Amino acid sequence: MSDRTSTRKNSTPIKVYCLPEEKAQIEANAKAAGMSTACFLREIGQGYQIRGIVDYERVRELARMNGDLGRLGGLLKLWLTNDPRTAQFGEATIRAVLSKIEATQDAMGDVMTAVVRPRAKD
Template identity: 45%
Template sequence: MPRSGTAETRERNRPLRVVVSPSERARIEAQAAAAGLSVSAYLRNVGLGYQPRSVVDLDAVERLAKVNADLGRLGGLLKLWLTDTPGRGVPVADIRDLLGQIKDTQEDLRHAVTRL
């Protein structure tokens, strides 16, 4: 629950002790960080029924997905170029290397989006 003013913060002088295992503490700290809150604020909010939202930058996720789509289209165009005019222009080995790099970049982007 968002704070409504400074008077409420002054009244918060009664600590609540919670006993947790090291792994539970790590999970709570990670979830608090993902919500952009201190551990104290996170536990207070969850305990009072507020569901904190993740602070993942949805715009960044959208940009990564667009880059991935662009790379996919580029790979498709290069593949088309290879099948239509094999052996002309850039050496085939260089194009194959480039396609491999594009595929690797797509995989890296997929992993980045999954982590977000």
């Protein structure tokens, strides 16, 4: 029995007394980081920096924007290869496509900034 390896479940827990609102805040922070409360507190207590999980809604938004860029790029490619289906495209149409690509790139940049530097919750 003495040659068994030590595990966390066999170790003595550390008790921390806190108010209900403090406990709720710690649990919310752990959930935002995608960790259990115990794991979150253990990591913080050992000086590790907690990295939150990426917001999946924003990732979905980036994927949608990437699809838009792909479709616009395909249209532009057809026009550049003188495809008969794009014979009716004028310069104004091509400039509009390029403008839409630039706008989508700007929107993607805004979403990426929001993922990297999330706003503080009010």
